[in-house]
Amino acid sequence: MNDALLIRIADALDRLAPPPAACADLTTSPAYMWDGHAIQAVDAFTPVDYDLLTGIDAQKSALLENSRRLAAGHAAHDVLLWGARGTGKSAAVASVVGRLQREGQDIALLQCATDALASLPALFALLRGTDRPFILFLDDLGFDEGVGDARTLRSLLQGGTAARPAHVRLYVTSNRRHIVPRHLSEQDDPINPRDVVDDRMALSDRFGLSLGFHALDQDAYVAIVSGYAAKLGVAFDPLEAIQWSTQRGSRSGRVAWQYVVELAGRHGLTV
Template identity: 60%
Template sequence: MTDENNKDVLERIANALERLAPPAANPVDLSSGDAFLWDGRTPKRIAPFQPTDIDLLTGIDPQKSRLLDNTSRHAQGHAAHDVLLWGSRGMGKSALAKSVVRALQAQGKDIALIEAPSDHLETLPALFELLASTKRSFIIFIDDIGFSEGSGEPRTLRSMLEGGASQRPANVRLYITSNRRHIVSRQMSEQDDPVNPRDAVDDQLALSDRFGLRLGFHAASQDDYLAIIARYAETHGLDYDRDDALLWAKQRGSRSGRVAWQYIVELAGRADKFLA
């Protein structure tokens, strides 16, 4: 084969590889935009960012007030905590984390939310590096975090929260939700471990201790559940029957904000109405 033929073959191979390779992603402007999704490599803008109106979140007023205050401090460049929102499913942990950011944006505060899946923890230092180059305040939101037994991820997260080489920058705070108060489950087998069992437990509890603000969300009482429904029903112009609302919760074995919203969706469907 001649040199000319070799050159032609190589050019065709290079062109084919170029067609197969994904185009380079345009860098996202982190100085604007309300919310982003971190996919482990690059942040992508979430548009539109329309979480539940914070005024609609009912039955969690103390948690709402404390998280709004902490996030407002951070948005103004003041001292603020990383936050663990823990407790019962469907009680508004995730909704509140997003809603406080949106409420502050509506007030003109320069703050944005970045949602990061819990299976991308090892990539967060790269995200920190990107965010550290801006003066804007960011909340990194990790929803429903959990770790498998024996995983090294709890220590990775601890390092990010305090004292490690991958520590998050000053303009970033972590807001994390978990069904467990201490994030990592405490197995009875730990008590049977003959080698420093107390150290094993302390190592797990040390993770939740790294959060300066820990907000608990507990199962809704009957009155709280009905109050949530009443607030939603009023906002969307729906009528509801108290006994019917209680039956809805009983059939699902749970009273929570999520179950209340599902009941509102049911009411709107019965009334031939659309919910945005």
Template identity: 60%
Template sequence: MPDADNRDVLARIADALERLAPPVAHQADLASGDAFVWDGRGTRAISPFDPVAIDLLTGIDQQKARLLDNSRRHARGHPAHDVLLWGSRGMGKSALAKSVVKALQAQGEDLALVEAPSDQLENLPDLFERLAEVPRNFVLFMDDIGFAEGSTEPRVLRSMLEGGASQRPANVRLYVTSNRRHILARQMSEQDDPVNPRDVVDDQLALSDRFGLRLGFHAASQDDYLAIIARYADVHGIEFEPEDALLWAKQRGSRSGRVAWQYIVELAGRAGRSLG
């Protein structure tokens, strides 16, 4: 029988092994529920799934209509595109991707969203296997994707989009946001590369070309910015002065949907109003 010292050592070893062992991955029921998060090992439900109402998204009517149409097709099992939403920060790329799914769910379409971090590309084939077994359609959403110079991840993503062994299943479409039209930034060093610098650029373009639908989001004009604020203000019963709204944007160095919403939050806070 081990003495007290040995028992103490064995207990410490057991505790250390327990800490080293990864926790059991939680697996949500993908056959029901509106939205999920994938962490590289398992899925959990997002509850409640409550994105911005699609009618509140202002100044992006064309993008809204095209993404709604594509998503409705996918929800019904018709041919649909993988989508790249690119452009200025704060102009509603992420909000639109989520709001479209929610709007279609409200219309009775069986479409679910799965959000995956952009640094988990190597684990997506495991997720694809699980989604392929579920008799419903999914939007796999990856926000603010970007790659470091020399990274092999762009080729991994290209393989998923078209023709590779890890290609996404038929019931899944990728909706990806990026601040850049071609996702990858062209490095200045490429222009000094004597070995086929054009090949580097072509390789970058080949990734964005894999998305059948590419929607651009551009910086808001002054009129667009004020229209966005007016829409939010009308819904929440808040009055505002255009000059004050423009000063708010000037102080932040940009005009965008995000800045407009922050201004509404500021006005509600000044007035002691709830935005719930």
């Protein structure tokens, strides 16, 4: 095969290959998405109003203060938000960013798919091209028995050669307090059970701020419904709201919002 033919084949392959994805302007949008290959702008960023998040005052206050430090260029922690499903972990992250942006702070949210962890060094390389503070958001993170990805994330958080830039902090939500599952059998390790425990806790220990979100009691749940309903200007029956949560087997901010969506639909409203 001669050189001319090889060049023609290479040119044909170049024409067939898709062009590299363009990186969004990192200075203009309130939020972004990283799919493992490119950063896409999210201009329609409409988080829940910070003041509407009820029953998690201590958690959202700590999160707001940490994020305000990051926006100001001061020392700030990576954050782990852990706890029961539907208790406002993800909503708190977005609402804090929205609150700071309304205050005039130049900070952005960048959500990364949890199956794209291996691409984070490439993302960090792109983010080093800007001084804008970023909250890198990993939602609903959890690892199964294998801990390879967990160790990769540990090195990116602290001590690795491809660690995150100084103006970027990771905010991670998980249903597990230590992200990696733990078992009673850890104590049966024949060599050193403490080593097993330490290895499984090493990732969660990398987060300087760890915030727990817990299941709501009935009064807190009804208070959340009341806040959402007042925002939409609709009346509600507390007993019906409680029945709604009972049917779903959960009292949470998510269930409260779903009930209010039902109310809005009955009244012909949009949310």
